[in-house]
Amino acid sequence: MTAFKPGDPLTINRLYGRSSGHKLRQGQQELVEGLLPQLAVPAQGEISARALFGDERPLHFEIGFGSGEHLAYRADLLPDHGFIGAEPFLNGVATALGHIRDGALRNVRLHMGDALEVLRRVPDGALTMLYLLHPDPWPKARHAKRRMVNDGPVRLFADKLKPGGELRIATDHPVYLEWTLMTMQRHTDRFEWLAERPRDFLEPVGGWIETRYGAKSRREGRRPYYLRYRKL
Ligand SMILES: C[S@@+](CC[C@H](N)C(=O)[O-])C[C@H]1O[C@@H](n2cnc3c(N)ncnc32)[C@H](O)[C@@H]1O
Numbered sequence: 001m002t003a004f005k006p007g008d009p010l011t012i013n014r015l016y017g018r019s020s021g022h023k024l025r026q027g028q029q030e031l032v033e034g035l036l037p038q039l040a041v042p043a044q045g046e047i048s049a050r051a052l053f054g055d056e057r058p059l060h061f062e063i064g065f066g067s068g069e070h071l072a073y074r075a076d077l078l079p080d081h082g083f084i085g086a087e088p089f090l091n092g093v094a095t096a097l098g099h100i101r102d103g104a105l106r107n108v109r110l111h112m113g114d115a116l117e118v119l120r121r122v123p124d125g126a127l128t129m130l131y132l133l134h135p136d137p138w139p140k141a142r143h144a145k146r147r148m149v150n151d152g153p154v155r156l157f158a159d160k161l162k163p164g165g166e167l168r169i170a171t172d173h174p175v176y177l178e179w180t181l182m183t184m185q186r187h188t189d190r191f192e193w194l195a196e197r198p199r200d201f202l203e204p205v206g207g208w209i210e211t212r213y214g215a216k217s218r219r220e221g222r223r224p225y226y227l228r229y230r231k232l
Contacts, residue, residue: 021091028094035097041084041111047121052109053082058128060084061160063115063148064135068096070211075105077207081128083108086115116153125162134213137173149180158190161231167191168208169227172217177225184229191229201225
């Protein structure tokens with residue numbers, strides 16, 4: 001288990017974005033008050049498949065799920081797997097709750113807040129898949145420490161994934177792409193990049209749908225890149 005010391009990059013608060021936007025509609029407010037407490041990850045203790053779902057099913061974790069389309073799609077595709085999503089943005093959480101209700105998804109648990117806080121409580125080697133889709137790019141060099149892809153979090157990702165598990169990262173930002181490739185290059189003892197040809201990181205594969213942000217990026221003429229790493 002990774003030890004956390006003051007000054008460790010993991011102890012830097014990574015919640016810099018907005019946590020709420022426009023006022024919730026009444027139906028969304030009801031979901032936040034009624035459904036979210038039923039699906040919320042417990043505030044304390046270990047976050048294992050057994051603790052959340054009462055069995056040993058494969059566990060997936062999505063960091064910053066936005067409005068939850070990808071999370072809901074994956075959970076619907078794999079009903080026997082368990083999904084944990086973390087997102088601090090209230091309006092995104094409310095939209096995700098709508099997808100969970102509409103899809104009658106029983107295999108999703110949510111945390112409204114910092115993903116790393118919750119990820120630390122997942123037992124080492126417990127995750128089958130970890131998704132980090134279009135993390136905030138923090139393109140200025142002076143904000144680089146705020147990026148979710150950094151040595152501290154990447155070590156945490158490696159600890160939490162089981163051997164053979166997969167880390168999926170999407171970004172449309174050239175600075176973040178280069179930063180991610182360089183950062184992951186420092187962790188080749190724990191992760192293997194699965195790309196064999198350029199096409200492998202230009203198209204999503206293996207049940208990987210485009211997120212809301214990814215679709216917007218494409219509409220605006222940018223290109224999302226898709227990186228897959230296998231945990232060794
Ligand atoms: C650019 S958006 C992408 C959203 C979604 N993944 C998509 O592709 O549509 C980045 C998201 O990361 C979330 N985020 C930022 N810091 C976070 C943190 N520490 N833990 C979890 N989510 C975080 C933001 O609230 C935002 O929703």
